[in-house]
Amino acid sequence: MSTASETFPREIAAPAAAVSTRPAQPFRLAEAAGVDRKNLLDFTFDGQRYSGHSGDTLASALLASGVRLVGRSFKYHRPRGILSAGPEEPNAIVELRDGARREPNTRATVAELFQGLTATSQNRWPSLRFDVMGVNQFVAPILAAGFYYKTFMWPASFWEKVYEPLIRRAAGLGRASGSHDPDHYEKTTTHCDVLVIGAGPAGLMAALAAVRAGARVVLCEEDFLLGGRLLSERRMIGNRSALEWLREAEAELRAAPECRILRRTSVFGVFDGAYGAVERVGDHLPVPPMFQPRQRLWRIIAKRHVLCAGSLERPLVFGDNDRPGVMLAGAVRTYVNRFGVAPGRRAVVFANNDDAARTVADLAAAGVAVAALVDARAEVTPEISRIAEAAGAKLLAGARITETRGRLALRGAVVTDAAGTRHNFDCDLLAMSGGWSPTVHLTSHHGGKPVWSEAKAAFLPPSHLPPGMAVAGAATGDPLLADCLASGAQAGAEAARLAGFQTSLPAIPETDGESAELQPLWRVRGGKGKAFVDFQNDVAASDVALAQREGFRAVEHLKRYTTLGMATDQGKTSNVNGLALMAEFNERTIAQTGTTTFRPPYTPVSVGVLAGRHRGHEFRPTRLTPTHDWATEQGAVFVETGPWLRAQYFPRPGEADWLVTATREARAVREAVGLCDVSTLGKIDIQGPDAAVLLDRVYANNFASLPIGRVRYGVMLREDGFVMDDGTTARLAGDRFLMTTTTANAVSVSRHLDFCSQWLWPELDVQMISVTEQWAQIAVAGPRSRAVIEGVVDAGFDISNAAFPYMSCAELTICGGLKARLFRISFSGELAYELAVPARYGDALMRRLMEIGKPLGVTPYGIEALGVLRVEKGHPAGNELSGQTTAADIGLGRMMSKTKDFIGKAMAQRAGLTATDRPVLVGIRPWDRAARLRAGAHFLARNVENLAANDEGYVTSVAYSPALGHWIGLGLLQRGTERLGEVVRAYDPVRGGDLEVEIVSPVLVDPTGDRLRG
């Protein structure tokens, strides 16, 4: 659009340009309820400069500037203008901002104007006025209902290469910015007694009633101003204008200490017990203020909820009803009264109801010529005749618009009257009203279905509402202002009463007279042009008819086949008309046809706000060990294990990769001494007279017999007989044990123990609490570990092998009186200890042990080396404790007690779990010792085909063994224990591996265990 004047109908002269360097706003009126004429703002649309005022939306500012053409339609690329003045807008969809803050698919009708706003139209290429894809409308037959299904069937490979890129360009889906969103989003929660959704007349009355009762109230309004339709209409409440009443109501609510007003906030869903809402904190600003989020996700937990979501006007379905300049009648009044913008110079109004007649009066009052009032009804009220006459509009009752003219903007309309006579009107604005549909989306988010009312020609809220919800105002189907004020007051007072407050109904002010009588008109027959039902997805009445002929009769089928109501506007303007047409074509009633289910979100919600701060490194909380800062200083590489960050390995300069480092670290443990933070293992303090009884029931092996001061390895099963977890448990006193779990299962084992003690055996006197975080625990492992430990234990504690043998534990003091716990346990198979101190001393203890161990060659090691050491010793860990292995499978079958009951005992004996051909734990080494093993490879006999049927198990863990000088592994192999010495293949189709491996004992280093007992 080069100049605004191009859009004028020829017979109307453009006003003289304003004396200003700013672009003129030739369609701006003198009076406006909602814009600040003193505050001028500059913006650009498709690179062209325009001006507007604070209080404008992008849509109202574009209209003020004379811009009509704002987009191209989705499928046919037809020129489209602004249809509505609210969130239901299907056409005026733009990209806001540019660069990393570019936001596609924004509705111009709700985008608040700000200084410097840049907006770009979508769905056009290369430009809005000249759109190559506009040819789509000439090939429209192939783009009819079901075209996605019919056209893009074959061959499948065309989808990625041809169809999808083509559809994306042609259909003009918005572009994501491709950069990281520079803004932040946050989430917050609020609680209240009464949540009021919508701040129109009903919502304001509801909030006032609840606030006056003393309730905590949250009032959410999607718009940036409170008032709803009060801003759009010239009405009287009490003896003053509705705007004055609104100002007073708003002032009272603002002054109420327990009322939170959330403007720019869309409630998009009702979830069980909570509402989700998005507050657009910074969307109306070029850049969010420092420390403010762009958007805030609210979770609102309310005792009662009053839905005052209003209603949305329906378009009329007639030929070429989509030209720029065809607008909903209510939106026309909004632009005139609220924004002070004339959406045209010469209008025709087309309606099937009484309400739309006020459009004629409002346009006339604003100085816009009204050529005709076309009322589809044969009879109209004297009031309507009077309005038409006063405005100088020709009244055509029982008539319909059958054609429109104009290419990039509306230039005229053809009216066919009851007698079949055609009347031609020049006009640049066509205000249409097919009646109003209550906004019932949120009422059906709990599965309730809206109910069709023949009398009101509308879907009304279901009788089964989400718990705690009441509906008031136009959303109930009673759109009259007087009814809205009354039902809002009633619902607000009742909600407060049900939330526990004493209430009285506030006085309900009188209003001026009104009528909303309506006679449905679902489509105008006989027009030639396409009659659109769903503007955003380009679904015309003919598409609905075609779908019906092709057998798509159920609502949900029709919806998917035609894509009616499936665009970003969620069919806000199209659903009812679509259903009515479907009912007509199926020769059924609308009630019989049903409605589609409304699912959250009611309005599009950005992924950013749903994620809040939880993205990138903040995706989830991480848990740090007591020696984390020390390990960071050492240059450790960390890895996530569950929520924990653990040191994976400690690279030294010159080491090529993790394998070199881990090999060095593992060798140091075998030959000297190593240190490893093992604090992440779950530690559970189990106390009470029945502590041993509980342990005997949750472990497969015996614990009652464990002497004080000793540690025992235990394995616990799930009730289905598979292994749940393993670890060591120490007996600190007769009635006190310290259980350790694997890092991964710490939380689930705790929960399991609570289950056992609270639910299965509530009579047991046993108390449990996690002490994982209380103690820093460091493994000191290797032949020189005793010397290191000697350096810290206080005098008087004998750690000789005789006094403190393998599997001992003690509470003692170290470093001059610090209480500590010492365990002689070994995961590495070497002489080893685990030393625990209160967590705050973990860092200092690690530094002290490093210092003491320096002359002994002490080496910190990470979990890679830990893994090497345990594979060498054949200890099962996470890969072997997969939830699909039995104790017998991993070589622990003999631990299962035959003399007591324990969790999993009965089911462990079932046939499937005791079958002799189950895969069991074996060690493997490559026949070619230079070869590298890979975990995940499958065992196949040497001379069979590579088929799943021949699969005999798989490699669970592998490691390069510094002790043996070659790769080794653990695996689960059918009848593995009988097959020691046999050679099978480790077949790895994913990585192209096929190696011969020898089956050996899982314990490949120090099989007699002399080292750990030394």
Add this chain to the structure above:
Amino acid sequence: MVEIGLLSRSPLAAVLQPGHYGQPGQDGLVVQERTGLHIVNLAARRGQGGALAVAVQRSWGLELPTTPRRAGDGRLAFLWSGGAQWLAIAEGTGDLELSLKDRLGSLASLTDQSDGRSVLRLSGSRTRETLAKGLAIDLHPRAFTPGDTALTLAGHIGVQIWQLDDTPSYEIAVARGYAGSLIGWLLPAGEEFGITVLPPG
């Protein structure tokens, strides 16, 4: 207390430095890491809840709460921490676990948690709004008052929070390993209100 040769280290040493953060000139949130707290978990032995309450009353003159409440003061408080379970929290140098053991004997199982939890004190006029960004419980004065406590989630992290006074000020205890992540949530949540981080104390 015995002089020991190891220095203690806070899990927040690297992430919570005293100073001012966020909105300049505003102090909506004041954060302080608590130090020198002795924390011992008490779990009543089966059927001994009544006897335990009597023993606590006799020994310290405090009523052991049976609902999510805190009884006591800065020197010694009993904080409800689940069914038949409490945290005893004391300031000072005595051995809290020993003194509890002496007076409560086998009425309760005792577990030292002094190192298992990090405790932050939060105060300032915008504390509630800050906390609402991570805690889903209702901290409105009609719903949560001084002496109330709750076990819940803060920024997806398990915490126990209790209110000290109407300022409002709160203390919030978190598993030590998650303390850094909790700060990683709290400081960004409060920055729009301005934050003062006090030296630990």
Add this chain to the structure above:
Amino acid sequence: MRIICPLCGERGAEEFVYHGDATVRRPHPDSSAETWNAYVHLRDNPAGRHSELWYHAAGCHAWLVVERDVRTHEIFAVTLAQDVALARRPVTA
């Protein structure tokens, strides 16, 4: 969904871990394989009111018996599992 923990008060479902049917009882150790199989694997799937075990994982660590309509998520009662378990005849190991 919001669950009123008898100890902690009303909380969002995100604080709880669902476990399953609260009507099944762990069999006597000497029970038949069929009985054990039924206990571990067989569950009714009623459309309507159901008795379920939930764990207040992010709160007091209590196991709860929640009476809930699985179609509407309406909750009729929440009881400490331990109280329910103590009220029934103790099963010895």
